[in-house]
Amino acid sequence: MIKKMDSYSPFQLSVVIFLFIEGTAILMNLATDVGRDAWIVPLICTFIGMFLFWWFLYIIRHSEQKTIYSLFKQSLGQAGGSILGVIYITYFIYIxxxxxxxxxxxxxxxxxxxxxxxxxxxxxxxxxxxxxxxxEQNFINLFVIFGYTVAAIFIVFVVLVIADGQFDFHNLLPIMGDGIGPLLPSTFTQVMEFPFGELIAFTAFAGTMFPNLPGKVVRAGVFSVLISGLLITLTILIELITFGPSIRERALFPLVSAARNISIGNFIERIEMLVIFAIMLAAIVKVCIFAYAALQGVVWYTGKAYKSLIIPYLLLTTVISYYVSNNMSEHIIVGLGFIPVFIHIPLQFVIPALLLILILIKSRWRKQNDRSIV
Structure with missing residues (x-):
């Protein structure tokens, strides 16, 4: 059984969600295919992401289970639940x-x-x-400190961008000059899945952090998704007004490039190191959450001690990380092209939707049986 975690506040969960979403999303070059309208895609996906997070927690809450792994077992039985659980453990380790x-x-x-x-x-x-x-208690508290640090760094970054004054809002015009059509592929086959669909990782432990998932917890999480999505939108806006859509499209890490361009009085420079530090803190949180989600599944199915699994599974993850791509270009193409369509969509949307339908059908049958008995 999974050890019950100590009590946590909704604020702590919201900070962890914020850092998880920012994670590598602010690092990657999202929605480059729509040029100057790239900032609109995460803005649209933010509201989709708010619904997704509510939906993921609703599935756990409505099923009266604490984790997605116990939900698999309840819905599909021992054999089917174990197979699906292994698939999700593998998915979390791979991501x-x-x-x-x-x-x-x-x-x-x-x-x-x-x-x-x-x-x-x-x-x-x-x-x-x-x-x-x-x-768990210690790393959640640590992540809250990370959250304050990341927020402070990005406030400083935005202030310095404004103070530097080397930006051009004409890079954003015309807004949606080609209509909404070109935005849809990036919206539904890239940014919706990465990073918002990845919130499914929280179904592996949110129910143990907050038994019964009270409404204030769900509201705090949804609000955190909103703030996170708006920050991603803001970072893309800064990238676009700083050096335009054509240069952004070619940049490997556009946010870092935008920070590198800041120079105030030939004195305040090299701000990209602060930005990289903030990205590092957020990336640590995201990797830890995925690893923790996978480990909770292994603990659930094997009954082994949590700490005994950390070293072997993290070493396995490290090996996969090294061999997952031959170079960064291939890594980006696979990560933003193949993975969202063929891995994210089935595991983030299709299977949870089928589970919800199955849960609702079983709930309806149970109510009908109760009425017939009465």
Whole structure:
């Protein structure tokens, strides 16, 4: 059985969700195919993401189960539930490995180009391993500190962008000059799944953090999704007004490039290091959440001690991270092209929708049986 976690506040959950969504989403070059309208895509997906998070928690809450793994077993039986559980554990580990690779590539390309990728990945893995090892209560409290730090850094970043004055709002015009049609592919086959659909990871443990998932918890989470989505929209707006859609499309890490362009009086410069530090904190949270979601599944199905699984599964994730792509270009193409359509959509939307239908049917049958008995 999964150990019941200590009490947490809705605010703590909202901070973790905020960092989880920002994670690698502010790092990647999203919606490049729509050029100057790229900022509209995450804005639309923010409201879809708010519904998705409510929907994910509704499934857990309505099923009266604490985790998605116990829901699988309840809905599909021991055999079917175990198979589906293994699929989701594998999914969480794989996405965890991809996120680990994202951050390792950032450090290799922007900070330490002479350090081999494998060493960067090992150092990042060791950090994640330690965070998970200190226990749920401690790493949640640590993530709250991360949240304050990231928020402060981005406030400073926005103020410096404004103070620098090297931006052009004409880069955003005309807004939706080609209509809404070109925005739909990026909306429904990229940004909706990454990062908002990835919130399904919280179904692996949210019910143990907050028994019965009270309304204030759901509202705090939905509000956090709203703030996170607006921040992603703001970062893309800054990228566009700073150097335009054509340069943004070619940039490997556009937010870092935008921060690098800041120069106030030839004195305040190299702001990208602060931004990279903020991205690092958010990336640690995202990788930890995916790893924790996978580990909770392994604990549920095997009954093994949580801490005994951290080292072997994080080492496995590190190996997958290193071999998941041959280079960054391939990594981005697969991550923003193949993965959303063929992996994210089935596991984030199709299976949860089928589970919800099954839950509602069983609930209706149960009520009918109760009436017939009476």
């Amino acid at each position: 965890c490995a991809r996120d680990m690779r994202d951050f390792s590539e950032l450090i290799t390309n922007a900070v330490l180009p002479s350090v081999p990728l494998e060493w960067i990945t090992l150092c990042f893995m060791a950090t994640v391993m330690y965070v998970l090892w200190i226990g």
